[in-house]
Amino acid sequence: MKVRVLYFAAARDLASVESERVPLKERASVGDLAGEIVRLHPSLKALERSVRFSxxxxxxxxxxxxxxxxxVGVLPPVAGG
Amino acid sequence: MKVKKTAMITRRPIDPSKVLAAAADDAAGGAVLFVGTIRKKSDGKRVRGLSYEVYREMAERKMGDIEAEARRRWPVIGIAMSHRYGELEVGEVSVAVAVSCEHRADAFEACRYSIDAIKGTLPMWKKERFADGTETWVKGAPIEG
Structure with a gap:
């Protein structure tokens, strides 16, 4: 299966991509995707602990x-307002 | 009782009086308007402006959730909110929220809840552009939800 991943703010800067389709094994979880995007874009490791997903x-x-x-949205800590 | 609502994510300048008007109602005894603006200093450094980024489709849904939750918790008559994105200069309005109720205590509480929820649950980010030419993403908080 494939999911569409959108990177925002610092995540987009680090991944150097706005969106992409990421193939995953069947029954993959958000956590599996988190690992996969760090494998695809190692610089995202800097955000690994602070990022959340939609x-x-x-x-x-x-x-x-x-x-x-x-x-799936890759959401660094938010700062609206 | 007529129910009014508006929620907007916009690139254009926000006119707080229009947000207030959208929440106003003859049945209300008062309305509370919160207006957020761009500060000229951050951590002692002079700010030239801010760039806001938004996950628009999600943010619009979250605004709907905020409105629904405010109405569930308080007897809200009118509620309206606008958040701007894109490039903003110091002094410009980034966000406005207005809530009208029969009584002021409810309006204050519901407005306070709404602006806090906007800051906590909307997928938005801002980059500060400093007068010295540097820029940096504002350190935020993990999105709530």
Whole structure:
């Protein structure tokens, strides 16, 4: 399966990409994807502990399952307002 | 009782009086308006401006969630919020939230809740551009949710 990954702010700067499709094994979780994007873009390791993820526009924990076609946001600590 | 609502993520300048008007209602005894602006100093350094980035589709949904939660917790009559993104200069309005209720205590609390939730749950980021030419992402907090 594949998920669409969107990188924001410092994550985009470090990955040097705005979005990409990432292939994952079936029944992969958000945590599996977290490991995979660090493998693809080792510089993201700097954000590994502070970043959170959204799946289809809702914040998701690392054990949340992913499905083919999901949109995943890589969200560094937020600073709106 | 008429229910009004507006929530906007916009690149254009925000007019707080329009946000207030969107939340106003004859049934309300008062409205509270919060306006966030760009500070000229951060950590003692002179700021030239800020660049806001947003995950727009998610942020719009989160604004809807904030509105729904404010209405669930308080007897809100009107609520409106706008957040700007893109390039902003010192003194410009980055965010405005207005809430009207029958009574002021509810309006103050619901407005306070809404601006705090905007800061905590919207997928937005800002980069400070300093007068000395350097720039840096503002250290935020993990998104709530």
């Amino acid at each position: 799946v289809n526009f809702e914040v998701a924990e690392r054990d949340a399952p992913l499905r083919d076609g999901d949109e």
